[in-house]
Amino acid sequence: MSAIAEKYLRQRLLPHIWCPGCGHGILLGAILRAIEKVGIDRDKTVMVSGIGCSSRATGYMDFDTLHTTHGRALAFATGIKIARPDLKVVVVTGDGDAAAIGGNHLIHACRRNVDITTVCFNNNVYGMTSGQHSPLTPFGHMATTAPYGNVDHPFDLCDLVAAAGATFVARGTAYHVTQLVDLIALALENKGFSFVEAYSQCPTYYGRRNKLGSAVDMLEWYKKNSVPVKAAATKDPQELKGKIVTGVLKKAPREEFTEEYQRVIDTAMARLKGGRS
Numbered sequence: 001m002s003a004i005a006e007k008y009l010r011q012r013l014l015p016h017i018w019c020p021g022c023g024h025g026i027l028l029g030a031i032l033r034a035i036e037k038v039g040i041d042r043d044k045t046v047m048v049s050g051i052g053c054s055s056r057a058t059g060y061m062d063f064d065t066l067h068t069t070h071g072r073a074l075a076f077a078t079g080i081k082i083a084r085p086d087l088k089v090v091v092v093t094g095d096g097d098a099a100a101i102g103g104n105h106l107i108h109a110c111r112r113n114v115d116i117t118t119v120c121f122n123n124n125v126y127g128m129t130s131g132q133h134s135p136l137t138p139f140g141h142m143a144t145t146a147p148y149g150n151v152d153h154p155f156d157l158c159d160l161v162a163a164a165g166a167t168f169v170a171r172g173t174a175y176h177v178t179q180l181v182d183l184i185a186l187a188l189e190n191k192g193f194s195f196v197e198a199y200s201q202c203p204t205y206y207g208r209r210n211k212l213g214s215a216v217d218m219l220e221w222y223k224k225n226s227v228p229v230k231a232a233a234t235k236d237p238q239e240l241k242g243k244i245v246t247g248v249l250k251k252a253p254r255e256e257f258t259e260e261y262q263r264v265i266d267t268a269m270a271r272l273k274g275g276r277s
């Protein structure tokens with residue numbers, strides 16, 4: 001076992017529940033390496049997740065953790081951050097958890113620019129409940145709920161959160177682990193709402209149904225079909241269709257929610273002390 005795993009995992013809960021070849025363990029490792037890189041105090045960090053294979057990640061992490069209800073991780077995380085702005089709050093979520101049932105929480109957390117780092121494990125399906133299509137399943141792809149091909153068009157989740165007001169947005173994959181560690185580290189350092197979309201292979205329910213081969217084949221696909229953001233800027237949209245644009249997609253700091261909220265509290269308290277209601 002690696003030193004990072006030994007240091008940060010709850011050994012008593014291992015072995016984990018993920019299928020052989022699942023990308024979620026790679027992403028969990030990337031989060032832990034990013035935390036180590038940034039040097040965050042474990043006792044001042046809270047990990048929050050919703051429900052799903054992805055959201056199991058926080059259970060294995062030896063931090064203060066909160067496993068919440070499906071889609072609601074950001075609502076709980078916002079509450080924690082408002083009550084204790086001194087804490088680092090990290091949310092682990094899935095594409096279904098974040099973009100479907102939790103979609104409204106996501107856009108408003110972005111709009112408010114709450115100081116939360118969110119890592120969305122995007123395996124393109126609902127893995128835990130056996131592969132229903134999610135808002136990130138590509139058009140035409142198979143799912144248990146789309147046996148003749150998905151007729152919905154997926155969100156570009158990074159575009160969505162950037163437009164909603166997230167101040168740091170990045171995308172990586174389980175293949176590009178070193179880059180992913182760096183992206184999560186940058187997200188952790190941003191004061192405000194940071195979002196990292198991380199592609200994760202689900203060979204069991206997405207790969208098998210779409211004949212994408214083994215977990216290794218799926219990782220190879222990420223390798224061949226990813227385009228760094230700088231290279232993407234020189235290509236036209238048609239060339240980028242079906243590709244994964246990776247790297248930092250947005251960095252635009254602005255007022256952070258809990259600091260503004262504290263300002264309101266301070267103003268109200270000063271008025272009270274001054275005898276005005």
Ligand SMILES: Cc1ncc(C[n+]2csc(CCOP(=O)(O)OP(=O)(O)O)c2C)c(N)n1
Pocket residue numbers: 051052053054055070093094095096097098121123125126127128129134
């Ligand atoms: C309110 C509610 N609705 C539905 C479910 C069932 N459910 C559990 S996990 C899940 C899908 C999770 O998918 P995703 O967020 O993409 O994560 P993955 O399992 O693919 O990692 C669903 C629909 C639930 N637990 N609670």
Ligand code: SF4
Pocket residue numbers: 017018019021022023024053054123127128201202203204205206
């Ligand atoms: S169902 Fe998919 S996402 Fe869930 S553990 Fe298995 S491979 Fe991973």
